[in-house]
Amino acid sequence: MGTSDLDWSALDLSKNPVPGGKSAIDRLASQFSANGDRCHDVSHSITSACGKAPDFKGDSAKQLQQSLSQVAQFAGRLSDVCEDIEQALRSWGSAVDTSQQTAYKDCQRAMDLRDSIAQNQKKLDQAKQTLKTNSDNLKKVMQTNGDSMSRETNRLLGVINSTTESITHYQGLVADDKGEIKRLKGEVSWVREQYKDAAKKTKQNLDECVDKATAKATQLNILNNAFTVGDFLSGGFESLSGIAELMKADPALIEGLKTAGLIGDELAGDWLGPIVGGLIEGGNLVAPATKTTGNLVQAASKAADTAAKVGAFGCIVGGIADYFGTYYARKEAYGQQAATQDAVAHGLITATTGFAGASSGAAAGAFVGSIVPGLGTIVGAGIGLAVGYLGAVAGNALYDNSVNRGNGDDMWDHMRDNLW
Amino acid sequence: MVDFSVDYGQLGDMSRTLNQADKNWESEVHNIDVDSAQGENGLGDDSVADSTNRVNDNLKQRLSNLQQSVHVLNRFIESVTMQTSNVDDKLSVEIEKRQ
Numbered sequence: 001m002g003t004s005d006l007d008w009s010a011l012d013l014s015k016n017p018v019p020g021g022k023s024a025i026d027r028l029a030s031q032f033s034a035n036g037d038r039c040h041d042v043s044h045s046i047t048s049a050c051g052k053a054p055d056f057k058g059d060s061a062k063q064l065q066q067s068l069s070q071v072a073q074f075a076g077r078l079s080d081v082c083e084d085i086e087q088a089l090r091s092w093g094s095a096v097d098t099s100q101q102t103a104y105k106d107c108q109r110a111m112d113l114r115d116s117i118a119q120n121q122k123k124l125d126q127a128k129q130t131l132k133t134n135s136d137n138l139k140k141v142m143q144t145n146g147d148s149m150s151r152e153t154n155r156l157l158g159v160i161n162s163t164t165e166s167i168t169h170y171q172g173l174v175a176d177d178k179g180e181i182k183r184l185k186g187e188v189s190w191v192r193e194q195y196k197d198a199a200k201k202t203k204q205n206l207d208e209c210v211d212k213a214t215a216k217a218t219q220l221n222i223l224n225n226a227f228t229v230g231d232f233l234s235g236g237f238e239s240l241s242g243i244a245e246l247m248k249a250d251p252a253l254i255e256g257l258k259t260a261g262l263i264g265d266e267l268a269g270d271w272l273g274p275i276v277g278g279l280i281e282g283g284n285l286v287a288p289a290t291k292t293t294g295n296l297v298q299a300a301s302k303a304a305d306t307a308a309k310v311g312a313f314g315c316i317v318g319g320i321a322d323y324f325g326t327y328y329a330r331k332e333a334y335g336q337q338a339a340t341q342d343a344v345a346h347g348l349i350t351a352t353t354g355f356a357g358a359s360s361g362a363a364a365g366a367f368v369g370s371i372v373p374g375l376g377t378i379v380g381a382g383i384g385l386a387v388g389y390l391g392a393v394a395g396n397a398l399y400d401n402s403v404n405r406g407n408g409d410d411m412w413d414h415m416r417d418n419l420w
Numbered sequence: 421m422v423d424f425s426v427d428y429g430q431l432g433d434m435s436r437t438l439n440q441a442d443k444n445w446e447s448e449v450h451n452i453d454v455d456s457a458q459g460e461n462g463l464g465d466d467s468v469a470d471s472t473n474r475v476n477d478n479l480k481q482r483l484s485n486l487q488q489s490v491h492v493l494n495r496f497i498e499s500v501t502m503q504t505s506n507v508d509d510k511l512s513v514e515i516e517k518r519q
Binding site: 003016018019020021024025027028031032034035038039041042045046064067068071074075078081082085089092096195196199200202203206207209210213214 | 434437438441448449450452454457459460461462463464465467468470471472474475478479482483485486489490493496
C-alpha cells in the first residue's frame with residue numbers, strides 16, 4: 001500500500017507523522033559515500049606516492065612533501081566526514097523505515113476500524129429504528145387490546161427483545177473498535193516520539209560532521225594561500241630547480257660560496273644568503289665566462305639572469321617566511337582572519353621588495369663586475385640589500401600603521417618593530 | 421641538489437595521480453542536490469533536511485578547497501618537472517661549450 005492511500009485522519013492526525021523515504025535517503029547517503037571514496041582515492045594515492053620519505057631531500061622538497069601530506073590528510077579527513085554523513089543518513093533511513101512500518105500498519109488498521117465502526121454504527125442506528133418502530137406498534141396494539149396478551153403482542157415483545165440485544169451487541173463492537181483506535185493513537189504517538197528522537201540524533205551527527213570538516217579546512221586554506229600568493233612559489237621552485245642544476249654543474253662555485261658563508265644547506269631558511277650569493281655570482285662569474293664566450297655583453301647578461309634567479313628564490317622564501325612568521329605571531333592577538341590578512345600583506349611586501357632589491361642589485365653587480373671584477377660584488381650587494389631590506393621594513397611598517405596592528409603607536413614605532 | 425631533491429620517477433607518479441584527480445574532478449565528484457530529496461518521500465523531518473543541507477554546503481566548500489589544492493599542487497609539480505627538464509637541456513649545451 002502506498003503512503004498516498006493512507007488517511008491519517010483515522011488517527012485524528014492532519015498529516016503523516018513519520019514522513020520520509022528510506023530509498024531516497026539511502027540514495028543520498030550513497031552519493032556522499034561516493035564522494036568520500038573519491039577523497040579517499042586522492043588521499044591514498046598521494047600518501048603512497050609520498051610515502052618514500054627518504055627521497056625528499058632539502059628544505060624545499062620537505063616543504064613540498066609536507067604540503068602534499070597536508071592535502072592527503074585533508075582528503076582523508078573529508079573521506080571520513082563523508083563516511084560519517086553516510087552513516088548518519090543510513091541510520092536515519094532505518095529509523096524512518098522502522099517508524100513507518102509501525103505507523104503505516106497502525107494507520108491502515110485504524111482506517112479498517114473506522115470502516116467497521118461506521119458499519120456497526122449503521123446497524124446500530126437501524127436496530128434503534130427497529131426498536132422504536134416495534135415499540136410504537138406494541139403501544140398501539142396494547143391500546144386496542146387492552147392489557148390482554150395477544151399473539152401479536154407477544155411477537156412484538158420478542159422482536160423488541162432481540163433488537164435490544166442487537167443494539168447492545170453493536171454498541172459493544174463500536175466501543176471495542178473505538179478503544180482499539182485509541183490504543184493505536186497511543187502507539188503512533190510513541191512511534192512519533194521515537195522518530196523525533198532519531199531525527200534529533202541525526203541532526204546532531206550531521207552538525208558534528210560540519211565541525212569536523214571545518215577543523216582541517218583552515219590549515220588547508222593557509223596552504224592554498226601560501227601556494228597562490230601571486231604564483232610566486234611556483235616561480236620560486238622553477239628558479240630553485242635551475243639553481244640546483246647550476247650548482248650540480250659547477251660544484252667549485254658552490255663550495256666557494258659555502259666557504260664564504262654565503263650559502264649553506266639551510267639555503268631555503270636564509271633568504272638573505274641567496275640574494276647575496278646571487279650578487280656575488282653576478283659580479284665574479286663574468287671574468288671566466290668572458291674567456292669562454294668572448295662576448296662581454298652576453299656574459300654580463302647571462303650572469304645577471306642567473307643572479308636574478310638566485311635572488312628571486314631568496315625573496316620568495318623571505319616572503320613566505322614573513323607570511324608564516326606574521327601569521328603565527330598575530331593569530332592569538334588579532335584572530336585568524338586578521339592574522340591571515342596581515343600575513344599575506346607582509347609576505348607580498350617582503351617578497352616584492354626583496355625581488356626588487358635582488359634584481360637591481362644583480363643588474364648593478366653584473367654591470368660593474370663586467371668592467372671591474374670584484375667591485376661589482378660590493379656595489380650590487382649594497383644596492384640589493386638597501387632596496388630589499390629597507391623597502392620591506394618601510395612597506396611593512398606603512399601597512400601595520402594603516403591597519404593599526406603590530407607593536408607601536410606611530411609610523412616610527414612600526415618601523416622599529418619591523419627591523420630584523 | 422642543495423635545497424630540492426626528489427626522486428623524479430616518484431614525482432611523476434604523484435603528478436599522474438594529481439593530474440588525473442584534477443582533470444576528472446568535475447565528473448567524478450557528485451554535485452549533491454539535497455533539495456531534490458526534501459519532503460514526505462525524501463529526508464522527511466525538517467531539522468534533518470536543514471542539517472543535511474548545511475553539511476552538504478560545507479562539504480562542497482571543503483571539496484572545493486581540496487580541488488584547489490590538488491590543482492595547485494598539480495600545476496606546481498608540472499612546473500618543477502618541466503623546468504628541470506629545460507634546465508637539463510640547457511646545461512647539456514653549456515657543458516659541451518665549456519668542454
